[in-house]
Amino acid sequence: MVTSKRGSKDLIRAINYSIILNKIKEIGPVSRAELAKVTGLSSATLTGISAQIIADGLIFEKEMGESKGGRKPILLALNPSGGYAVGIKLTENTLIGVLVNFVGEIIERYNMKLVSKTPESVADLIGNLTEELIKRSQVPKDKLLGVGVGAAGLVDFDRGMLITSPFFRWRNVPFSQLVQNRVGVKTYVDNDVNTLMVAEQLFGAGQNLEHFITITIGRGLGMGIVVNGQIYRGVKSAGEFGHITVHSNGRQCACGKRGCLETLVSDEGLLISGREVCSEPVDSVDDLLQLAESDHNNAQNVFAQAGTLLGAQIANLITVLSPMRIIIGGEGVRFGDWIFKPMHQTIKENIMPYQGEATEVVVEPWGDDRWAVGAACLVLGEFVKSPLYRNSSYD
Ligand SMILES: [Zn+2]
Structure with a gap:
């Protein structure tokens, strides 16, 4: 008793x-x-x-x-120097690392090339990168609160498990435990879009918001949902916004379905659309962007059509979920008005008036470090979280 x-x-x-x-x-x-x-x-x-x-x-x-x-x-x-966190974004060929202070400011950044892609060797390289960041920043190791890893693919955050990883073809890898054994501090792993959402919630445009959504545009199309201040994960991998069906018999998607939004609104989707309508060589989505910027009508239309499709789906999200804010980020932010002007216009035309005023849709400036900072914020987010919501499996 x-x-x-x-x-x-x-x-x-x-x-x-x-x-x-x-x-x-x-x-x-x-x-x-x-x-x-x-x-x-x-x-x-x-x-x-x-x-x-x-x-x-x-x-x-x-x-x-x-x-x-x-x-x-x-x-x-x-206190900015109250504690520090390492954040690592796992990409296909590189580990992008940052060390941030207690208020989410970058103190040090460093990247390492992957030499081998087995879970053990990647975990080992994360250990090396963490040590390098600590050495360079001269932060005392006992001030390191943990390591956060953001990865593409399906992640079971509660168990620290990478269920599927599109870059490495891993299945059910207990990755947080592997890294934690190597670095000796608490390690969290989550889907990279969720890590960005935690960063927005702690220090960005999602601060003090009970309900908001983050959408990322780039290689894929990701989404994170916060409801009542908590990440909504669903039963399995909620927020697969890129795989909403927009044309039931459309292009083949990497997920196995056809006609997903991502097949039209992502780097690859835009590139395919661009090649279909431009007679000039289009080797990358940046070539397409350049054509649009030099008044190439067809290239402009590719972005406009993608923006319209995206806007229609965002309007649907607002209709169903009525979030306070939708924050758009990711490398695709560089497409600028070519995609976002038609997106905003379509949202306006497709939401119910009384709902529309309640939701703000913002496109955030993007920096290369954002993914890694997001991963570090996983650590800070868990650290400041109420014990009622903390992930006890990491204790
Ligand atoms: Zn799909």
């Missing part, structure tokens, strides 16, 4: 710890009085737990704000 009482006290304390830490992240720098007001916690609880978080080095006292004649108020803020 004593144990369970102690246990529940510890749990309540851990939950309050997470509430305070998250609130400071959301609205900090913030005074203790304001924190007590917004969290509903007693000032005694707040003082005790914030002292603990300061001792843990995750927040610090900042003297700032308006002074009303006397001392300047002391505010609590997240």
Whole structure:
């Protein structure tokens, strides 16, 4: 009995710890009085737990704000050097790595070429890359909170399992455990689109939003869904937006079906469409983009048709899910207005008026490091999460 009482006290304390830490992240720098007001916690609880978080080095006292004649108020803020995370994006030939601080800023970046593609050798190279990032950044190893890995394909996040990997042809690989054995710190693995979504939720356009969707355009077409502040995963791999059927007898898709959205709105899909209608040589989607930019009508139409298809499906998403925001990212953001102008137009024409105003559709600027930062945010996201939602299989 004593144990369970102690246990529940510890749990309540851990939950309050997470509430305070998250609130400071959301609205900090913030005074203790304001924190007590917004969290509903007693000032005694707040003082005790914030002292603990300061001792843990995750927040610090900042003297700032308006002074009303006397001392300047002391505010609590997240400590950027409170902890660090390594994020690694697994691509076909390269590991793209970053080391970020506690507020998601890149401290160091480094890439390594894959020499062998067995799970063990990739896990081993992730270990080497992690060590290299720590060495270069001179961050103390005991400040490393964990390693996050973002991978294309089907991932069982709860079990850290790569179910299928399109680049490596792996099946059911317990990858987080393999990497964790090598690096000696907590390791999380998730689908790369989900890692981006966690980054948006922690530090980007998804901050403080209960319901939002992330869509990525590039080699494929990905989607992540946040409902009530939590990632929605469904029974199996929810968010396969690229594999919505738009033409039941359309082009063959890599998933085995025909006529998926991805066969028309992805690098490969655009390239095939471009070759069908342009007499000039089109070796890559960038050639097609160049043609569009030099006033080539057919090339422009390829992007416009893809944008229209994408817009119609986004309008359907809004109709069904009514998210607060849809955030579009990925390498395909470089297609700019050629694709996004018709997309916005089609969304406008295909949503019910009272719903449309509630959802904002934003196209985010894109940088090459974003995937790896997203992977690092997996670690930070799990670290600041309430124990009620944390993935216990990683404990
Ligand atoms: Zn498909």
